[in-house]
Structure formats: C-alpha cells, structure tokens
Amino acid sequence: MQQAGYQVRFGFGVEGLRACASDADIIIWVDALPTPTPTPMPTPTMIDDRFAHLVSAAPALATLISANLPTSRVAAQWVLDHQTNVNRRLAIAVIAASPVYAVDDFLAAGSVIDALSELGLDATSPEAAAAEAAYRGLKNAVAHVMSASVAGREIAPERARLRVDTDATVADVVVIRDVRS
Template sequence: MTNPPVFPPPSQGKYQVRFDVGIDGLARIGQADVVVWVDALGTSEAGVDVAAVSPDAAIVAATLRSRAAVARWILDHQVAVGRRVAVSIVAATEGGGFSSVDVLAAGAVIDALSTLGIDFTSPEAAVACAAFVGLSGAVGHLVTASVPGQELVASGRFAGAELRALAQVDADGDAVVLRAPSA
C-alpha cells in the first residue's frame, strides 16, 4: 500500500483549485498545471514571477471581464490533456497589500470554474468564491468604491465610466494566455 503524496499545507496541493494573493502567494501555490494571474484593474506593478511557476505550467491572465473565458480555457485544457489539472489562482494585489478588487475577481474565476464542474477547491479558494457570489450584485459599486478604484479616478488615470467598464462581468470572450502549456 502506498501513502498518498504529502503536500506542505501552504501549497494547498491536495486541492484542484487553490487561491492565494500576491507574489508570495504565487511562490506558495505556483506549482500547478495552470496559474491564473488575476489583476482586476490591470494596475499591479508586479507581474507574474515566472520563476515561481513550474516551467511546464500554463499562465493565464484574468479579470472580472474574462472570468468565464478563462474558466472555459481551463476546462478545454483539462479535456485536451485527458486528466484533472491543478489550478492556482493568484490575486495580483497592488503593492503587495490587500486588494478587494483582485480578490473579488479571483473569486469570480473560481465561481466560473465551479459552474463548469471544476470545484475541488481549497478552503481559501472557497472563501474567495463565496465573497464573489455573495457580493455579485454589487460588483460595479465595489470596484468603483474600492481603494484602488478611487485612487485611479483621483489620479486621473481612469474616468468613472472606464472603471465601471472594467467591472463588467464576462464582457470579454477570450482568455489571455501569457504562457502556453508545454507540449
């Protein structure tokens, strides 16, 4: 009889869908088949730390607008490889601090995955998903009223209407693949 693999708890490795925040979170859960980098407003100063991600893993970018497209891409990838794929979802967070908008968008991606049947989630992923589901009726307001949203408007980088457009759930039909999976 063999023992099941032992994963360090911070990796959430026994779950198919994992969630963490920031570059440090990526280092904790980045060893997966697919890494989803969630930058809801496209303003994170730090990009994906590719060194923290397995060289065989695909890296996909996600926002509220693309969450369903990203989930469909992951399901299609899973079908193509013929096995369950491990998915690490990382909220980018601005400046390494907490970003409610990125966590909300990450929860939106997790919800879209769950809708497609990819739902063996870590408790951390379940909490992010519940945040999105519970607050889905207020997404537009939460994005515009959030600290990052208010900072973008105050700095003149975005007008309110542009910010509201970023909060449109499922408005984009294509997933943005930053690095394709290895063959």
C-alpha cells in the same frame, strides 16, 4: 506545498503563487484593475515586461494566463477546454495580483473560481472557497465595491472593467506562457 490536494487553490501575489502553485498545471493571474496602458491593446513586449516577475516566480511547467472580472468566465472555459484536451485533472492556482489583501483582486479572483466551479472544477481549497463565496455574496454589488475600493478610487476604472463581459470568448484570454503539449 500549501493547499496541495485541492484542484483549485488561491493566493495573493508572488508569495501566494510560491505558496500554492508549486505543482500547478495552470496559473491564473488575476489583476482586476491593472494600471491603464497608453495603448488599447497590449503588445507582446508589453505583456512580457508586465509579467516578467510572474514568469520568473512560477513553476517552469505551469501554463500562465491572465484574467480579470470581464474575462473571468472565458478564462475558466479556457482552463476546462485545456483539461478536456489533455484528458486529466489539472491543478489550478488562481492568484490575485496584489501582494496583500485587495478587495478588487479578491472579488475578481472569486469570480474566476466561481466560474470554474460552475464548470465542474470545484475541488477548491478553503482559501479559494472564501474568495468564491465573497464574489457570490456580493455579485450584484461588485461594480460598486470595486469602484469604491482603494484601487478603484485611485484609477477610476471605466464601468466595462467592473462587470463580466458576456461577449468575451476564449480567444480573449491572454496567455502569458504556454507550456501545453
């Protein structure tokens, strides 16, 4: 149970999830530049297929949501709203989708952690603090860094995927598995 004792933890891929999310109440799966889908809006079946590996690796009692750079702020708000509703401190694991270091997922995860911190959920592990600091330090260059990254060059993301969406709402958060009571 690495990073136990910290409210906000961070890891890479399914192995990172296993390492830091064994007691997590909420797992935020951050895929900054997912492979584009042929349809503009994912269907429930597509969501199930895309996240099957995550659901099977995650603790059974954890709620799973998905985030990226555009939805980082509303994902954090979603978590805070849930924490307020249950009236207790929640353990949160922010997991970058890439199984190894990838700057795009690292910065997008840092954006989620930064948003959590700004909302007062700031008892972060050193790993989470490093991702947050990287995002804060590169905030004005995130779009360039992500588009110039290996993944960014491979899929040539549209600019909207490279910035925080200030018009997004908590209704835009993709809930992969909801075990909230």
